[in-house]
Amino acid sequence: MLTLYYAPGACSLAAHIVLEESGERYTPRVVDFSKTEQRSEAYLKLNPLGRVPVLGLDNGQPLAENTAILPYLGKRFGLWPADPLMEAKALSLIGFFATSVHPAYAHFSRPERYAADPAVFPVLKQRGLETFHGCLKQIDGMLADRTWFLDTYSVIDPYAFVFYTWGIRRELPVRELKNYIAFKDRMLERAAVRRIVEAENTPT
Numbered sequence: 138m139l140t141l142y143y144a145p146g147a148c149s150l151a152a153h154i155v156l157e158e159s160g161e162r163y164t165p166r167v168v169d170f171s172k173t174e175q176r177s178e179a180y181l182k183l184n185p186l187g188r189v190p191v192l193g194l195d196n197g198q199p200l201a202e203n204t205a206i207l208p209y210l211g212k213r214f215g216l217w218p219a220d221p222l223m224e225a226k227a228l229s230l231i232g233f234f235a236t237s238v239h240p241a242y243a244h245f246s247r248p249e250r251y252a253a254d255p256a257v258f259p260v261l262k263q264r265g266l267e268t269f270h271g272c273l274k275q276i277d278g279m280l281a282d283r284t285w286f287l288d289t290y291s292v293i294d295p296y297a298f299v300f301y302t303w304g305i306r307r308e309l310p311v312r313e314l315k316n317y318i319a320f321k322d323r324m325l326e327r328a329a330v331r332r333i334v335e336a337e338n339t340p341t
């Protein structure tokens with residue numbers, strides 16, 4: 138059975154939604170950030186970077202990184218494109234989310250990753266939030282005239298949903314992003330999404 142190590146509201150929300158929608162039994166394990174459990178000796182054995190998500194595989198091995206976990210789950214549960222060009226598009230989106238959108242936000246939420254001197258944190262946070270907001274606008278543009286990011290619902294959609302919830306949490310003017318809002322509403326029409334949003338107490 139698969140195990141998901143996650144923290145409520147974190148980027149692990151995407152894999153959590155995919156697992157919940159899969160219909161397969163899985164074990165959800167909370168990693169309590171308020172107790173810095175992500176840096177405990179036991180957790181660092183699963184992911185030496187001390188981050189969620191980690192997927193505990195059927196053979197007991199841990200798999201880290203959304204860029205690996207989401208395609209793996211997508212292929213397992215039929216939420217990943219078979220067509221090579223569409224797969225390239227999926228990888229392009231996952232790459233954009235993982236290496237541009239998420240790090241922009243991390244400059245705001247974890248400035249200590251990027252500088253040792255706390256005096257520069259306010260500048261990093263401010264710039265990170267601005268860049269993140271710009272990414273949300275870019276995502277909004279990608280969703281114009283589209284239902285999902287690919288031709289059908291895929292693991293890309295819950296990943297994009299995560300960033301919407303972060304925009305809400307940081308009180309960015311995401312209500313102006315009409316395509317993103319309509320997408321969020323479509324996500325919330327899915328029963329599994331609603332269950333996980335409630336379980337993780339995620340703002341929408």
Ligand SMILES: N[C@@H](CCC(=O)N[C@@H](CS)C(=O)NCC(=O)O)C(=O)O
Nearest residue numbers: 147148175187188189190202203235
């Ligand atoms: N590149 C990783 C990033 C994972 C990541 O940064 N996770 C955050 C939560 S969204 C985390 O675990 N932060 C805990 C910490 O920095 O202590 C991925 O996409 O899986």
